[in-house]
Amino acid sequence: MRSCGLALSGTDSRCYFPATPPIFSPRRASNSQVSFLKSPRPPSACVRVKAAFINDAVVSDAVEVSFYELLGVPESGSMLEIKQAYKQMALKYHPDVSPPGRIEEYTRKFIKLQEAYETLSDPNMRALYDRDLARGLQFAFSSRKRCYDHEEMEEKSGWRNRWQDQLSGLKRRSMNRDSKANMSWGARMRRERDEIHKEDA
Amino acid sequence: MQIMAEPIYTVASDSETTGEDRTTSTFPEIAVGIDIGTSQCSIAVWNGSLVELLKNTRDQKIMRSYVTFKDDTPSGGVSNELSHEYDMLSGAAIFNMKRLIGRVDTDPVVHACKSLPFLVQTLDIGVRPFVAALVNNVWRSTTPEEVLAIFMVELKMMAEYQLKRPIRNVVLTIPVSFSRFQLTRVERACAMAGFQVRLMPEPTAVALLYAQQQQQAAHDSMGSGSEKIALIFNMGAGYCDAAVSAIGGGVSQIRALAGSPIGGEDLLQNTMKYLLPNSESIFSHRGIDEIRRMGLLRVATQDAIHKLSFQSSVEINVSLGNGSKLCKVLSREEFEMVNSKVFEKCENLVKQCLHDARVGIEDLSDVVVVGGCSYIPKIRKLLMEISKKKALYEGIDPLEAAVSGAALEGAIASGIGDPFGSLDLLSIQATPLAIGIRADGNSFIPIIPKNTTMPARKELVFTTVQDNQSEALIVVYEGEETRAEENHLLGYFKIIGIPPAPKGVPEITICMDIDSSNMLRVLAGAALPGAQHPATPYMEVKMPTVDDGHGWCAEALHGKYGATMELVTLRKKS
Numbered sequence: 001m002r003s004c005g006l007a008l009s010g011t012d013s014r015c016y017f018p019a020t021p022p023i024f025s026p027r028r029a030s031n032s033q034v035s036f037l038k039s040p041r042p043p044s045a046c047v048r049v050k051a052a053f054i055n056d057a058v059v060s061d062a063v064e065v066s067f068y069e070l071l072g073v074p075e076s077g078s079m080l081e082i083k084q085a086y087k088q089m090a091l092k093y094h095p096d097v098s099p100p101g102r103i104e105e106y107t108r109k110f111i112k113l114q115e116a117y118e119t120l121s122d123p124n125m126r127a128l129y130d131r132d133l134a135r136g137l138q139f140a141f142s143s144r145k146r147c148y149d150h151e152e153m154e155e156k157s158g159w160r161n162r163w164q165d166q167l168s169g170l171k172r173r174s175m176n177r178d179s180k181a182n183m184s185w186g187a188r189m190r191r192e193r194d195e196i197h198k199e200d201a
Numbered sequence: 202m203q204i205m206a207e208p209i210y211t212v213a214s215d216s217e218t219t220g221e222d223r224t225t226s227t228f229p230e231i232a233v234g235i236d237i238g239t240s241q242c243s244i245a246v247w248n249g250s251l252v253e254l255l256k257n258t259r260d261q262k263i264m265r266s267y268v269t270f271k272d273d274t275p276s277g278g279v280s281n282e283l284s285h286e287y288d289m290l291s292g293a294a295i296f297n298m299k300r301l302i303g304r305v306d307t308d309p310v311v312h313a314c315k316s317l318p319f320l321v322q323t324l325d326i327g328v329r330p331f332v333a334a335l336v337n338n339v340w341r342s343t344t345p346e347e348v349l350a351i352f353m354v355e356l357k358m359m360a361e362y363q364l365k366r367p368i369r370n371v372v373l374t375i376p377v378s379f380s381r382f383q384l385t386r387v388e389r390a391c392a393m394a395g396f397q398v399r400l401m402p403e404p405t406a407v408a409l410l411y412a413q414q415q416q417q418a419a420h421d422s423m424g425s426g427s428e429k430i431a432l433i434f435n436m437g438a439g440y441c442d443a444a445v446s447a448i449g450g451g452v453s454q455i456r457a458l459a460g461s462p463i464g465g466e467d468l469l470q471n472t473m474k475y476l477l478p479n480s481e482s483i484f485s486h487r488g489i490d491e492i493r494r495m496g497l498l499r500v501a502t503q504d505a506i507h508k509l510s511f512q513s514s515v516e517i518n519v520s521l522g523n524g525s526k527l528c529k530v531l532s533r534e535e536f537e538m539v540n541s542k543v544f545e546k547c548e549n550l551v552k553q554c555l556h557d558a559r560v561g562i563e564d565l566s567d568v569v570v571v572g573g574c575s576y577i578p579k580i581r582k583l584l585m586e587i588s589k590k591k592a593l594y595e596g597i598d599p600l601e602a603a604v605s606g607a608a609l610e611g612a613i614a615s616g617i618g619d620p621f622g623s624l625d626l627l628s629i630q631a632t633p634l635a636i637g638i639r640a641d642g643n644s645f646i647p648i649i650p651k652n653t654t655m656p657a658r659k660e661l662v663f664t665t666v667q668d669n670q671s672e673a674l675i676v677v678y679e680g681e682e683t684r685a686e687e688n689h690l691l692g693y694f695k696i697i698g699i700p701p702a703p704k705g706v707p708e709i710t711i712c713m714d715i716d717s718s719n720m721l722r723v724l725a726g727a728a729l730p731g732a733q734h735p736a737t738p739y740m741e742v743k744m745p746t747v748d749d750g751h752g753w754c755a756e757a758l759h760g761k762y763g764a765t766m767e768l769v770t771l772r773k774k775s
Contacts, residue, residue: 083428087452091627095656095717096614107656107717114654 066133067116075130079121086117231615232370232399233360234406234607237352239299239439239466240573242266242279243604244356246364247612250623252410252605255360263600265289267296268351270334270341275348279355290318290496292335292489295348297466299376300439302345302390303383306330310462316470316481318496327753335489346390353394371396372607372614374403376440377460377633380679380689381721382745399614400719402633404433404444405455406606407571407597409628412446412453413609414596416626429566430456430558431594434551434584435603436574438465443551445558455631457558457652459550465506465574468540473502475539476517476529494521501527509533510576537579544579551587557652562587567594571602630655636713636721638663639676639685639755640768648713651681655719660712663768669701673709674766675725676755677744690755691721692746695766698737699727706730709768710739721745 068075071085091097093113098106119125233246241263245254254262257279265278270293289296297317304311306323311330314321320340322331333340353371360368373396375387384400391398411431428449435442442460446453473480477498483491501519508515514532521527537544555562568588574580581593598605613624631654635647640663648661665673674695680688699707712724726739747754 080427083447084450087450087454090452090454090629091450091625094627094629096627097616098717103717111656111658114657118654 067120067129070113070116071120073120075133077120082117082120086113086121089113230366230368230370231617232372232611233368234372234374234604234609234611235353235356236374236403236406236604236607237299237349238266238437238573239297239464240266240437241600242352242356243601244360245601245604245608246360247608247617247624250619250621252608252612254601254604255363257359265296266299266352267294268334268343268348269294270336270343275343275351277348277351277355279352279359290493290499292319292492295319295332295334295343297439298332298345298348300462300466301330301332302349303380303386304330313467313470316473316495318492318499335492338489346386346393349387349390350393353391353396357394357396369395369397370399370611370615372399372401372406372611374406374603374607375400376462377402377404377442377444377458378440378462379460380634381636381691382679382689382747384719385745399610401607401610401628402442402444402458402460402630403437403440403572403603404435404442404458405446405453405628405630406604406610407433407435407569407602408444408446408448408453408455408606409609409626410597410602410606411567411569411594412448412451412628413623413626415448416451417623420622430560430564432551432555432560432565432568432584432588434547434568434570434575434580435572436464436547436570436580437572438574440464441547441550441574443554445554445560451626452629453627454629454654455652456560457554457556458631458633459554459557460633461546461550463543463546467543468506468536468574468577469499469502471539471543472506472531472536473498475535476502476531477521477527490522494523497521498527505531506536509536510578533578540579544583547580548583548587551584555587562589565590569594569597569602571597571599573600575599630719632657632715634679634689635681636677636679636691636715637661638711638768639678640770642767643685645678645680645682645685645688646770648711649715655715656717658712658714660710662771663709663711664771665699665702665704665707665709666764666767666769668704670704670707670765671699671701672697672766673699673725673727673768674758674762675711675723675768676758677723686756690747690751691744692723692742693755693758694725694740694742694746696725696727696737696740700729700736702729705769705771707736708771 068077071077071082071089073081073085077085090110090113093106093109095103095106095110119129231247233244234252235244236242242265243254243263245252247253256262257264267289268275268277269289297314300310301314301321305327306329307325307327311321311323314330315323319335320331320333322333324331329344331342332344333342335341357368371391373387373391375384379387387400388398408431411433415429428447431446431448433442433444433446435444439462440460441463442458444458445456447456448454477483480495480498483494497519498521501517505515505517509531512533514530517527517529517531519527565588568584568590570581570584570593576599584593585591609624609626610628613626613628617624619625631652632649633651635645635651636649637645637647640646646661646663649657649659653659663673672695674693676685676693677691678685678688679691682688696709699709706729707727708730709725709727714722714724716722721744722741723744724739724741726735727737728735
């Protein structure tokens with residue numbers, strides 16, 4: 001792995017570990033905003049503040065359980081088990097099925113559930129998470145500050161993926177008559193992310 | 202100034218008495234599903250065991266989306282019957298309002314509406330267009346919101362009469378490409394009609410219906426119901442949408458959405474131009490005669506396009522008044538050639554959606570094609586080619602899919618149980634567009650990316666561009682374009698009291714939160730690195746905050762303040 005092995009070498013760590021090429025783009029950041037205030041090992045003192053004051057309302061009842069415990073699957077659980085568990089949990093904890101008056105609580109639960117699912121359903125993210133878990137650092141996993149880096153994105157903007165061949169610049173232009181030939185920021189990031197997946201696979 | 206004024210609306214109060222006087226039922230109120238399309242509308246409700254579309258007094262489930270103004274009393278296509286199709290083209294009938302709602306007069310979609318047989322005037326200054334119907338030779342101005350509200354009031358009255366209960370809650374389907382600003386306009390129309398509304402992107406409603414069918418099939422076969430990936434393609438008169446959903450256990454999890462304001466209306470206009478190349482100059486000034494001739498051509502072309510779905514060529518024979526006549530044979534090949542750009546856009550939309558969902562065609566279980574344009578052979582062929590499938594999914598009625606899905610969502614949201622588990626369903630939505638702010642010069646920096654599962658909460662850290670910069674302007678946009686101003690403006694505010702520090706040092710955190718009712722809040726706060734508390738209490742602003750015509754305000758702000766209140770993304774520090 002290119003990562004220097006720190007707990008937070010995922011999505012958003014690039015601000016702190018500049019030497020490490022990002023494993024995932026910021027787009028990948030699962031719902032990382034459910035921060036864990038009581039996080040026992042904050043990765044970097046300065047990160048915590050913002051997450052703390054912005055997420056005040058969210059964190060209060062955070063009982064620290066691992067993503068596996070959250071989804072109710074064993075750590076050896078298969079992708080299928082994770083997907084099924086996520087859907088079953090969503091049927092219970094999505095705010096749309098919440099009893100009246102508990103919507104906020106269900107919203108918080110669902111956002112956590114979603115983060116757990118997005119992490120564990122992505123083989124690369126899951127590998128990182130598993131490593132953090134083994135070191136007892138799993139609660140820091142989601143408490144990262146998101147930074148944005150242009151240069152890194154520009155570097156990767158030339159990358160291709162399997163749909164890319166079909167989405168030539170010309171066609172892209174015809175889709176949005178006013179847009180530039182360039183792909184949007186979002187499209188570029190997604191492409192980048194997919195490329196990383198391919199590379200690691 | 203008259204153009205800008207919101208017309209006084211009267212229909213809503215008429216209807217409110219109709220429903221409210223009835224004895225209220227003791228059953229939990231089940232929200233109805235409503236689909237108001239660019240050309241057609243329908244209403245459906247969960248009747249206790251399945252979804253049922255309601256019919257009007259003329260036994261129609263699918264009604265025309267238009268309003269005619271006669272002697273200043275508007276009446277819509279739900280209750281009203283035109284003596285002839287051509288009455289719709291006399292200048293007194295307003296339609297295609299779904300294409301115009303929440304758009305300003307610099308929008309190309311608004312300009313395309315100028316060939317409709319009523320008045321759509323633009324001044325190209327970023328305000329709402331002037332829309333008017335010809336009533337007794339006088340232009341009576343209206344708004345898309347008013348027209349939508351009239352449909353909804355009529356549908357409401359019809360449903361209340363049939364269901365014998367007041368109806369307040371509704372799930373209304375919307376195109377994927379609608380901006381949050383457009384949603385506020387739709388919500389305003391719903392408020393005019395006395396509805397509390399949940400808005401649901403059309404293909405996600407179809408996906409929910411598909412999820413129910415799969416769940417049912419799994420029950421019947423006693424199977425576990427493994428996950429299926431479905432591609433939904435929905436194309437009506439005004440909009441084209443695609444969605445990829447992962448479906449299993451009754452849950453439809455939207456993986457990606459893509460939408461564009463292209464539809465049957467574009468096919469119609471392209472074909473009209475092809476049949477009568479100088480039509481634009483003929484109809485350039487709006488006399489009663491021009492409107493009538495434009496209407497005649499429109500009806501004849503529409504008819505021809507419908508026929509081309511079932512036959513390979515069609516003969517058009519229409520008198521356009523003033524002794525001029527149009528006689529032509531139009532082949533399906535010609536129709537496809539004339540509209541090749543539209544079909545190409547559809548293809549790109551689908552490919553983009555599959556790409557964004559990170560789904561390969563080999564993963565697709567089913568391809569569901571719905572909407573009025575789903576009958577067009579070229580559209581079906583296109584979807585089969587992209588998905589490399591020999592057949593499209595057959596179990597869903599293309600014209601009833603969206604409204605049926607909306608009715609299902611209404612039943613689920615009402616919290617009623619179903620003894621057979623038919624309502625153990627859930628639709629997990631995703632953001633159709635990215636939401637972010639202007640930073641790094643004129644760039645759009647997404648904070649909540651496109652296709653993020655909702656509800657969601659995301660944040661990103663920015664910093665100052667000036668030494669001792671104490672204020673920062675937060676301009677919030679929604680869209681997918683790189684340049685900020687090419688996206689939809691949602692609002693702006695400034696944060697003040699950034700602690701004095703060299704540029705690039707303060708950490709300004711922007712957090713965006715979409716709750717379960719799809720409300721967007723933007724939170725912003727500034728702190729110095731290492732601080733235990735933010736320098737100022739964070740600001741929390743509900744979005745959107747802007748009204749029509751504010752697009753240029755953001756530009757004016759930047760003209761006035763230049764770089765003094767700008768932000769850049771926080772780079773990695775080396």
